[in-house]
Amino acid sequence: MFSNKNDITASAFPLPNDTIVSSKICDSGVKQYSGYLNITPDANMFFWFFESRKDPKNSPLTIWLSGGPGISSMAPLFEQIGPCTVDNTNKSILSENSWNNVSNLLFIDQPIGVGFSYGTHMVNTSEQAAADIYNFLQRFFTVFPQYASLDLHLFSESYGGHYVPVIAKLIIQNNNLINNCKIDLIPINLKSCGIAGAWVDPAIQIDSYINFAENNTYKPLLDPPSIKKMSDAWTICKHNIDECYKTNSKQDCSIANITCKGDYFGIFVKNSGVGVYDIRTKNGLPDSIYRNYLEKSVILNSIGVNTEATKFIEVDNKVYSRFADSGDIIHSMKSQVEFLLDNNIPMMFYTGDADFICNWMGGNEMAESLKWKRHQNFKNATFQEWTVDGVKVGEIRKVEGLCNGHLHFESKQDAENFYITAKGQTFLIEDENVGIIEVYFKPPTHYTRNNNSNRYDNGEGTSSSTTMSNEVYFKPPTHYKNNSNRYDNGEGTSCSTTMSNFDKVKSNFATVKTNFLSVKRNDTKAKSNQESYESISSASNVAELRRCNTENLIEFLLNDEEFAKMNIGENFLSKLHEEDITVNSFIRLRKADLKECGLKICPSLEVEEYISSLGWYTYDI
Template sequence: MHLLVHFLFLSQFVTALLTANDYSVAPELLPGISSIKDESQIPIMFSGLIPLFSNSSMQDSNKDKDYFFWKFKKRDVNSKRLIIWFNGGPGCSSMDGALAETGPFRVDPTGKLYLNEGSWYNRADMVFVDQPVGTGFSSSTQKKTNFDNDLELVSEHFMSFLINYFTIFPGDLEKELLLAGESYAGQYIPYFAKAITKYNEGNNDKKLNLKAMLIGNGWIDPTTQSLSYVPFALENNIINKESSNFHRLLQAHEQCQNKINSKKEKEQFSYPECDRIINALLLSTRDNSPNTPASKACLNVYDFKLRDSYPACGMNWPADIAYIPKFFSKEGVLEALNLDPSVTPKWGECNDDVLKRLTNPTAKPSIHYLPELLKTGIEIILYNGANDIICNNIGVLDSIEKMQWGGSSGFTSASEYYEWVYRDLNINEDQKAGFIHYDKNLTFISVYNASHMVPNDRSLISRGILDIYMNNVISEIDENGGETLITTSDDNYSDDDDQKQVEKPDINSDYYDYDYAYDYYYYNDGVLKSNENGSGSEGPRSHPKAKITLALVFLLMIVAILSTVVLQNRSQRRRPILRDPNRRHPTSNKTVSWDVSDDDIDFALDNDEVELAINPTEISKNSSKSKTKNGYTAVSNDEDNNALELQDI
């Protein structure tokens, strides 16, 4: 109710918000952009800090909090979808996602940007948000940050950000909204979806068009996930029962199971006894032999095919994460992103304080809310890199199996199973990408040879997850096994509805204007922007690139030449400068020094060759069926439905 009150009075606060133009990013200030030859591949960008509440006079403890966002959209394409991406931790910046996973750019070892060929922004507009407060560039103006301690509070703060975002970018309000992310975002996203559905119930005017949740290697069920470590390690030969340390591992597993089954204590969000299992596994598999390099002493919890130093055990991976601070430290970058270098905190991948404070004294694990979200018709896609340990396939599938929804638990006998094939168009070759298990509006996707951070090491294949959601796939029968194959490709297309050239809107529109230098519409605060000759005309304006067909040249040579001269002269008068000086961000002479150390890389729940780590249960392999909606019930808390018992190992 507290949340709805703020939204009902939102109209009183609108005047305090900046306009979209204030968040425009000058791409020429970002290192590496000038090396991109094809300018059409450079996205339109907006970024900066959005206040959680727009009225600075509000007597509210959250009025001093701002969330940092970075938005990307394709030129000349009016996408009908908007993806908001979150990294996990908790406390890990979504700039990992923007610059090392699904965003349009990656960062090279020198701190310069280059194009990410597997970016998801080729399928939808994307917004990357640092949250909760204290994460990345999202900060508080108070000397002492008031960190969130519960997911309900995190959710309330995100909704404040989201409403203000749509106030600033009203054109995005009608787009299909997709919430996406990985790891601890498996908690964030269902909580945010729950808050959005609640908001829509109390708001008949402008509902938020939430369509889907895409959760990668999600930490959705802490206890079940913890109890999956021993079975996963055994199944993938990470450890064997004959190992001298196996007894220690079983003890940790048993203590966790006993704590869950205990009737004496109130159910908790997670248990310290369960958290110890992963530590026991790392100790049990530590290689102290003299011939083993120190850099390979420990298992990498984000990809069991890789090794790392101890006790990092995956914190030093992936290597390109270390390049991101170099990018943010370069002169002019913070200014280009509409951040004030004099007050902006140093960017760090993860903030331990956020993790330690978010103890969730009242919140339930998000798995409890998936049934009611499925009941609303929201598509839920859980995708998993098969090499990940920390949020592995077995744990996620066990959580689904126990979940009561649609009148039964887990996937039903009517569910469908497909092998997933990725087609590399450059070499015209197919490769096995994973498998898909689908039931009504719930889909599980396993990605072969992929880590905790699927888009980082399997970028082109990961984009196929969006294609699967959009049903933009090829369905065919395998000639050898007779199985149904789902094929995606590395085609850099957009959705059919997104292919259309952006139509020029009414020049009198109260929030659109057209930027000829970039050939796109940018939001306007109601003031008509003048062209170069200063006319400020509200009449239609012609594009400078006039063309004369070859046929006309042959038929009317003299007339064509004269027409060309006239049109060229007119175009020169109308061509604007590269960028409106009033909208350019000044280049600062300030430099920011960064200390790139291991302390900047936090061990958090956020990351090559292996086949499927599990054997799915026997299910139907029928052709596509309609997505009927049935009744849903809550997750069972029955003791018998808890995760694997010791005797099952």
């Protein structure tokens, strides 16, 4: 349903904070959507989507997530790969070399608190952030089903070395469950992942700092006494990282982050006199011009920003602090990358040779250390010249499924000109050996573009006044997989069964559910019980199983003393039954929609936590 000609408010379940607008900002020549998807009752995630300039129905979908943790994805939109840039006069300029020349583009501000995203739902681990992104994608493809079947390429930078592997693994795991009819969600057609300056394995990458300080492409960055201090500090830093890897405890990993950042990394910062993101500079990154552009009320209104609830936060230090305090920054994501490679998801890592924090030496060692089915092939592969249009831009090493490269430019202007003048078709190409989208650039996050020769966007400050086409429609996320492995229009189901399976579920449910009382979600016994339940239910008709699950959940909760103490009341259970809500999705109901039931707490908080502890809500997305 539409609240007005430009706003979309729709969902599988009513979520009134969803507000999406269609504007002509930045690139007036393509269809675009921006605004908020409400991923939980207290989390409003901002996005900006641009259709491809060439055949959007058959172009892939590329998602970009900034790193940090805590950096807005508006930076790459305006400074790297997006359809427009901003000049010194605070005007947008169409970028002729945007990735949307060949791909649909989706930029997401995440986690909550970053950019324009707002709410009280705060996360502090990569796993929690991945769950939010997965939930966002489920909602995005529900609102825009015409994009759900497109090939998807997931790109990020820096802390994306944590985000992307976890998100991609969750996608693969849930796709398997969807294909086996064990969960009722939209399959995501993930094809590849690419990460610039990836922060994947701190033990390996932090260890590279001394070597890089002495032997980088440009010049030695520290004198011998400073190198000695770093070497001494590394002993303590490494010990603490090893403890973090061993225990995986919040305390040990947080201590490792503090000692490595303060004592070890701090020596380099104090004594090198160079920028840690670009060792050719002394002052680090320049200010972003686009921030002033995003302070203009006409722009904010046109792209659907809730100016009463939030203001733009390019770098959210609070988000960084939460991830640091949880120890997530020191966690290794190598196993997740290896999982993706072994599940035939191509990966590309690329790094600029002037980046210190996520330097190319550590990135190369990380890629070489990955244990996967073509591990030895990759180790045996040699670096080759990386060229674009006959010009060498760096070196790259690749085998089928994995490539790792670093890029070198003689000057800031070379990098800038290379990035903005490259042919559109060279930005995203299918490499026949790697089978991955290759990206020919290293971070112009360090640079601002020149402001001549590009035409201005004639859609400045305007919004579309036309009604949305019929292709935007909304369905609950059910029955999305059919025999052709394409998006199903929801008219039929991909699973069928007889009532005998349904009866088996009910007859066996009493035994299974009683075990949930004494075990927690991650226990082996809980997993065994869940697998037992899944083995019974996997062949069941989706609609019948939904009703069965709901009935058994209600029966269980009515007889559960702990739940009774929470004073939820039977009205809530009746609401579940009336709406035919699945066990896996009932907490998505908004508190506002349940006021008639007289609830005293929000189902997405205490209730979700309690039912999760019993093992019911296993697929927590």
